[in-house]
Structures are given as C-alpha cells and as structure tokens.
Amino acid sequence: MVNKNLVKDVVKEPYKYGFVTDIETEKIKKGLNEDIIKLISQKKEEPKFLLDFRLKAFKKWQKMKEPDWAALGYKKIDYQDIIYYSAPKQKEKISSLDEVDPKLLETFDKLGIPLTEQKKLTNVAVDAVFDSVSIATTFREELAEHGVIFCSISEAVKNHADLIEKYLGTVVPASDNYFAALNSAVFSDGSFVYIPKGVACPMDLSSYFRINSGDSGQFERTLIIAEESSSVSYLEGCTAPMFDTNTLHAAVVELVALDDASIKYSTVQNWYAGDEEGIGGIFNFVTKRGKCLGKRSKISWSQVETGSAITWKYPSCLLLGEESVGEFYSVALTNNLQQADTGTKMIHIGPKTKSTIVSKGISAGNSKNSYRGLVKMGTKATGSRNYSQCDSMLIGDQASANTFPYIKSQQPNSEIEHEASTCRISEDQLFYLQTRGIEFEEAVSMMVSGFCRDVFNQLPMEFAAEADKLLALKLEGSVG
Amino acid sequence: MKESDPILEVENLSASTDNLPILKGVSLTVYPGEIHAIMGRNGCGKSTLSKIIAGHPSYNITNGDIKFLGENINSLEPEERSQSGIFLGFQYPIEIPGVSNLEFLRVSTNARRKFLNKEELDTFDFEELVKEKLEIVKMDHAFLSRSVNQGFSGGEKKRNEILQMALLEPKIAILDETDSGLDIDALRIVASGIKKISNAQTGIILITHYQRLLDEIKPNYVHVMSDGQIIKTGESDLALELEKKGYEWTDNFIKET
Numbered sequence: 001m002v003n004k005n006l007v008k009d010v011v012k013e014p015y016k017y018g019f020v021t022d023i024e025t026e027k028i029k030k031g032l033n034e035d036i037i038k039l040i041s042q043k044k045e046e047p048k049f050l051l052d053f054r055l056k057a058f059k060k061w062q063k064m065k066e067p068d069w070a071a072l073g074y075k076k077i078d079y080q081d082i083i084y085y086s087a088p089k090q091k092e093k094i095s096s097l098d099e100v101d102p103k104l105l106e107t108f109d110k111l112g113i114p115l116t117e118q119k120k121l122t123n124v125a126v127d128a129v130f131d132s133v134s135i136a137t138t139f140r141e142e143l144a145e146h147g148v149i150f151c152s153i154s155e156a157v158k159n160h161a162d163l164i165e166k167y168l169g170t171v172v173p174a175s176d177n178y179f180a181a182l183n184s185a186v187f188s189d190g191s192f193v194y195i196p197k198g199v200a201c202p203m204d205l206s207s208y209f210r211i212n213s214g215d216s217g218q219f220e221r222t223l224i225i226a227e228e229s230s231s232v233s234y235l236e237g238c239t240a241p242m243f244d245t246n247t248l249h250a251a252v253v254e255l256v257a258l259d260d261a262s263i264k265y266s267t268v269q270n271w272y273a274g275d276e277e278g279i280g281g282i283f284n285f286v287t288k289r290g291k292c293l294g295k296r297s298k299i300s301w302s303q304v305e306t307g308s309a310i311t312w313k314y315p316s317c318l319l320l321g322e323e324s325v326g327e328f329y330s331v332a333l334t335n336n337l338q339q340a341d342t343g344t345k346m347i348h349i350g351p352k353t354k355s356t357i358v359s360k361g362i363s364a365g366n367s368k369n370s371y372r373g374l375v376k377m378g379t380k381a382t383g384s385r386n387y388s389q390c391d392s393m394l395i396g397d398q399a400s401a402n403t404f405p406y407i408k409s410q411q412p413n414s415e416i417e418h419e420a421s422t423c424r425i426s427e428d429q430l431f432y433l434q435t436r437g438i439e440f441e442e443a444v445s446m447m448v449s450g451f452c453r454d455v456f457n458q459l460p461m462e463f464a465a466e467a468d469k470l471l472a473l474k475l476e477g478s479v480g
Numbered sequence: 481m482k483e484s485d486p487i488l489e490v491e492n493l494s495a496s497t498d499n500l501p502i503l504k505g506v507s508l509t510v511y512p513g514e515i516h517a518i519m520g521r522n523g524c525g526k527s528t529l530s531k532i533i534a535g536h537p538s539y540n541i542t543n544g545d546i547k548f549l550g551e552n553i554n555s556l557e558p559e560e561r562s563q564s565g566i567f568l569g570f571q572y573p574i575e576i577p578g579v580s581n582l583e584f585l586r587v588s589t590n591a592r593r594k595f596l597n598k599e600e601l602d603t604f605d606f607e608e609l610v611k612e613k614l615e616i617v618k619m620d621h622a623f624l625s626r627s628v629n630q631g632f633s634g635g636e637k638k639r640n641e642i643l644q645m646a647l648l649e650p651k652i653a654i655l656d657e658t659d660s661g662l663d664i665d666a667l668r669i670v671a672s673g674i675k676k677i678s679n680a681q682t683g684i685i686l687i688t689h690y691q692r693l694l695d696e697i698k699p700n701y702v703h704v705m706s707d708g709q710i711i712k713t714g715e716s717d718l719a720l721e722l723e724k725k726g727y728e729w730t731d732n733f734i735k736e737t
Binding site (some may be wrong): 013423427428429431432433434435436438439440442446447449450451453477 | 506534535536537538557558559561562563568570573574575576577578579580584587588591592595627644648
C-alpha cells in the first residue's frame with residue numbers, strides 16, 4: 001500500500017528529547033538499605049523528622065510486595081541495581097541563576113524551557129529538576145511578593161519545615177502502596193507550592209522534570225497546598241534521554257485544597273517510551289492524589305500521557321469537604337509496545353460532592369492501553385454525583401484497549417453515571433478525508449484531536465497547542 | 481471533433497488488489513461538459529474504477545494510465561488529486577466522529593483553494609460561503625455543527641456529499657451510486673444539485689444501477705461494465721435498453737465478443 005511506505009519513512013522521526021547532557025554528576029553507589037537512606041538525608045541536610053519519615057517508610061516498603069494486579073508485562077525490577085541519588089556537580093551554594101552550570105541551562109534551553117533572565121517564559125514560573133535535584137526556580141521574588149512559595153522541596157524542608165512536617169504524607173501515606181513507600185524512603189527532590197489564604201496565584205507554576213542518567217531512578221515528590229479561597233494552576237512536563245535500559249520513575253504528588261480553594265494540575269508526560277521493539281524507556285509508576293479538605297474546594301487533574309514504556313498511575317481525589325469537586329481529564333496515547341494502565345479514583349466522602357471523569361485512550365501499534373478507575377460513594381456522601389466518560393480509540397489492528405470501571409456506592413442518595421465507547425481509525429476514514437484534499441498526517445491528527453477535544457479544552461492554553469502537536473508527532477506513521 | 485482537451489483520460493487501465501485483478505483494461509475519456517454514466521452488475525468493477533481514479537491505496541495499477549488535464553496522475557496521493565479538482569462522491573459516505581462537519585468542510589475547501597492560488601477562508605468568511613451552498617442541497621445549517629456524517633440518515637449523507645462537491649468546485653466529479661438509498665424527493669434534490677454545480681467546463685461520471693437518476697440527469701454516454709471491462713458504450717438510450725433487457729442481455733454481448 002502506498003501509505004504504508006510513507007508511514008515507514010515518517011516513523012523514523014526520532015524522539016526529539018533523547019539527547020544526553022554530558023555533565024559531571026555526583027552519584028552514590030547502587031543499592032538500597034538504611035545506610036543509603038541516611039546518606040541521602042545527610043546530603044540534603046534534612047531535619048530528623050524527615051529522616052525518621054524515610055526510615056519508617058523504608059521499613060514498611062521492605063514488608064510490602066510489588067503489586068502485579070495490573071497484569072503489566074515487564075521484567076522484574078532489581079531495586080538493588082538502582083542508584084538512588086544522582087546530582088549534577090555544582091558549586092555548593094548558588095545564589096543566582098548566573099551560577100548554574102551553563103550546560104544545564106543549555107539542556108533546558110534545548111528542551112524549550114529557557115531559564116535565564118533574558119529568555120525565561122513570561123507568564124510561567126518554572127522549577128527545573130535535573131535527575132535528583134532542582135536546578136533553578138524562576139520568578140521567585142515576584143511570587144514571594146504575593147506570599148506564594150514556589151521552590152524545590154529540599155529548600156522547603158530547610159525553610160518551611162513546619163509546612164512540610166504538617167502536610168507531607170497526609171494525602172499519600174507512606175504505606176499507601178509499594179511505590180509510594182519506596183518514594184517516601186528515597187525521594188530526592190521535587191516542587192513545593194504554597195498559596196496563602198485569599199491569593200489567586202498571579203501566574204501559572206510549572207515543574208519540568210528531566211531524567212539524564214541511565215542507571216539512576218527518579219523519585220520526586222511534589223506537595224501543593226492551597227489555603228482558604230486561594231487558587232493555582234500548576235503544569236508539569238517530563239522528558240528523558242534514550243537508553244536501552246529501563247529507568248524507574250516513582251513519584252508522589254500530594255495536593256491539599258482548603259475551603260473554597262482550587263488547584264488545577266496539568267501534566268504533559270513525554271518520557272522516553274523505548275524503541276519500536278520495546279527496548280528501553282521509562283517505567284512511570286506514580287502516585288498522585290489530591291485531598292479536597294475544605295468546603296467547596298476543587299481539584300482538577302488533566303493529563304496528556306504520551307511517553308514512558310509503561311505508565312501506571314491514577315491521579316485521584318479525596319472529596320472530604322462538603323460540595324467539593326474533583327475532576328479528571330485524561331488523554332493517554334500508546335504506540336509501538338508501550339503500555340498504559342491509567343485512570344483515577346474519585347472517593348466521595350463529604351455530602352454534595354461532585355466528580356467528573358473524562359478519559360480518552362488512544363492505542364496504536366502493538367500497544368496496550370487500559371482505563372482503570374474507581375468511583376466510591378461513602379455513607380455520608382448524600383446528594384453526591386459522578387459522571388464518567390471513557391472512550392478508546394484504536395489505530396491499526398494490533399493495538400488493544402480496555403476499560404475497567406469500578407463503582408462502589410454505600411449511599412443510595414447519590415448518582416453515578418458511566419459512559420464508555422470504543423472506536424477505530426479506519427483506512428476508509430483516512431481515505432475519505434484524503435479525497436477531500438486533506439493530507440494523510442493531517443487527517444490522522446484531525447481525527448485524534450477531535451477525539452480528544454473534551455480533554456484539550458481543559459488544558460491551559462499553551463499546553464493545549466503543545467499537546468495537539470505532541471500527539472500528531474507521536475502518531476506519525478502509526479496508521480497504515 | 482472535440483473542440484477542447486479532455487479532462488480525464490483512462491487508458492487501458494488494469495488494476496488489482498491483493499494480486500486479484502479487478503480492472504482488466506478500461507478506457508474512458510471525458511471532455512468538458514460531458515456526462516457519462518457507468519452501469520453494470522455489483523462486483524463488475526465500477527466502484528473500484530472510481531476509487532482508483534481517486535487514488536485509493538488498496539489498489540495497484542498494473543497497466544495503463546490515468547491522465548487528468550493531460551497529466552499522468554498514477555502516482556499522486558488522493559489529497560493531491562482532490563486539490564487539483566477530482567471529486568469522488570462516496571456510495572457510503574464515511575462517518576468521522578469528533579470532527580465537526582463545518583471544520584472538515586472548511587479545511588477541505590481551503591486545501592482546494594490553496595491549490596487554485598485563491599485566498600484561504602477564515603471561519604467567518606467560510607460560513608458565508610457555506611450558507612449559500614447549503615441552499616443548493618436544501619440542507620439545514622444545523623448539519624454543520626454535527627460530526628462529519630455521524631448520525632446522518634442515508635439521504636443526509638448523500639446531500640452532504642453534494643455539498644462538498646459544491647464547495648470544492650471540481651473539474652470532474654465521479655458520483656458512485658449517489659442515487660442509492662434515496663427517496664424520490666431526495667433524489668430530485670440531489671439531481672438538481674448536481675445540475676446546478678456542473679457546467680460546460682466540468683465533467684461528470686455517474687455510477688448507477690437505475691434509470692431513475694438518468695431521467696433527472698441525462699447522460700451523453702452510457703458505458704456498461706462487466707468483469708473489469710467496459711463491454712459496451714452507447715448514448716443515453718442504451719440505459720433504457722439495459723433497463724428493459726437486464727444485465728443478462730450484456731452477458732450475451734460478452735459471448736459475442
């Protein structure tokens with residue numbers, strides 16, 4: 001077929017972010033034990049409460065078993081063969097961006113995330129994380145004027161220990177699951193956000209995660225606290241170089257929203273996915289959860305998941321506060337031999353709580369794409385409502401899509417609505433669009449964006465355009 | 481003697497899919513202003529011929545040429561053929577969920593306009609243009625905000641095809657069983673639409689089983705296809721004769737040759 005040849009040409013389009021930065025790093029030796037954890041904590045000059053937190057988590061982790069219920073196919077991870085701390089060597093204390101190693105700045109420049117004063121993005125404050133450490137955070141002074149704290153979590157441990165002690169592990173306890181326990185024991189860096197009472201954060205906040213070394217895991221930890229009547233929109237982007245080994249990325253993200261506060265958390269995940277034969281790529285095993293603690297609080301997750309060899313995560317909302325709102329908008333795209341098992345948990349605890357789930361799974365190549373979600377109505381969730389819509393799109397005839405919606409209701413006076421559909425991009429549809437003058441690649445992306453529109457509408461503007469382009473790029477050559 | 485150059489020349493065209501020969505030496509020439517009808521049993525290759533002219537990737541041309549305005553288009557992509565003025569009206573128009581009909585029509589129209597070095601239309605200007613064209617097929621504006629062909633009735637889908645033809649203003653339109661599945665009223669609307677759009681510069685190929693469309697749009701030539709070949713060509717009365725005698729009559733014709 002004519003198109004198949006065309007497809008092969010385009011599929012060679014390499015992963016744009018696959019380069020490695022040649023930089024001297026400080027790595028500790030491979031392996032995991034109490035001494036390693038003490039060493040990480042010591043390197044980060046942490047207070048005792050945090051070391052205790054880590055050690056307790058490690059004890060729990062040792063007693064836990066790696067879960068296998070998702071039936072994802074991957075070779076067993078050797079946790080003693082991972083480096084748990086890797087940081088680019090830099091001067092001891094950096095007082096301004098000018099002192100950051102130019103190689104690092106150049107790396108983020110190449111990724112489209114300029115950090116320097118002259119070039120930095122204008123409406124977004126960025127926290128750039130390279131392997132285990134945060135390199136730089138822009139717009140700190142401007143944000144501080146509004147009382148907003150935006151810094152690496154290591155810095156927050158030093159400067160805002162009270163907040164860390166109060167909130168860390170309250171949304172995702174160390175014992176929550178195997179990977180959360182591991183993260184709690186060894187987490188290296190990540191972002192910390194605090195929005196004080198009554199403040200609408202004046203600009204979007206964003207973290208950019210870059211894995212550079214091939215043999216170290218990345219275990220970042222993000223904590224966002226929105227005080228009463230405050231609001232924030234937070235974006236997260238991720239890329240990694242191409243290695244033929246798998247790298248474990250086990251992050252934990254915790255969000256807390258108090259009365260009338262709202263947090264919007266958007267992710268565009270484009271970790272290296274491995275090659276066409278499924279060699280290499282990131283294992284993205286992440287626990288993300290938000291707690292709507294306050295009345296009328298709102299947490300909204302939107303995610304565009306296109307990378308990683310395996311994506312395994314369920315950004316969730318605990319709806320405690322009366323009339324609190326949880327949202328989950330997701331596009332998960334898998335190609336070649338990628339696997340994704342993603343979805344959300346909406347736990348309705350308080351009365352009159354509301355949740356919306358819109359999930360779009362696109363599977364191409366030989367990939368596997370599953371939506372797995374839980375909607376639970378607790379005994380006190382009177383008058384609560386959920387609406388879920390899970391759609392799958394298949395491209396080609398080798399890909400698979402599954403939907404596993406779990407529904408548990410202990411409250412008769414609540415409503416749960418679930419809709420699901422599956423469709424396939426067919427050669428006939430593509431031919432039809434082509435006979436109307438629309439080019440092959442454009443036809444595919446037109447159909448995919450049409451399919452994802454409900455989710456893209458939820459993304460911050462710059463992100464939506466980016467996501468559209470990213471999907472088009474990822475799909476190039478996947479239809480024949 | 482023809483005064484102008486042909487729009488479409490199909491010369492001794494043979495084609496196959498999965499090594500199975502479907503067309504076995506088809507020749508057909510269409511001049512500006514001409515209407516050709518192609519008739520024949522199901523499976524005789526008439527739909528395949530239309531798809532191959534439009535550039536369907538599932539068929540391989542094993543012999544012969546397709547020329548459009550004098551240029552060989554054998555290796556052009558379907559979108560290039562469309563942009564240069566070849567239109568295929570589908571027998572079963574395809575549903576494209578999630579893609580708005582209006583946006584689809586606009587992108588499509590602009591692709592053709594770009595080829596013609598005409599200014600591309602923004603949403604506002606396009607709305608104006610499409611409003612005018614909707615009249616031709618008596619379609620309601622509400623169809624524009626729906627997904628392409630999704631949930632359309634058979635007749636609505638066919639009218640949407642003619643709307644596309646009206647917007648694209650092709651040099652040649654191949655209409656594959658546009659009349660099938662239409663009631664009398666819808667058939668009249670579609671037929672009058674086709675007549676309004678076509679002019680002395682355009683060529684039309686009507687693929688049909690029935691005389692009733694040809695009552696509305698009188699063809700200059702009627703071709704009968706059988707087993708991948710055009711076995712008989714005549715004027716419009718050939719269709720009438722065929723209607724009377726049935727395709728069995730053409731079976732005899734094959735034996736004669």
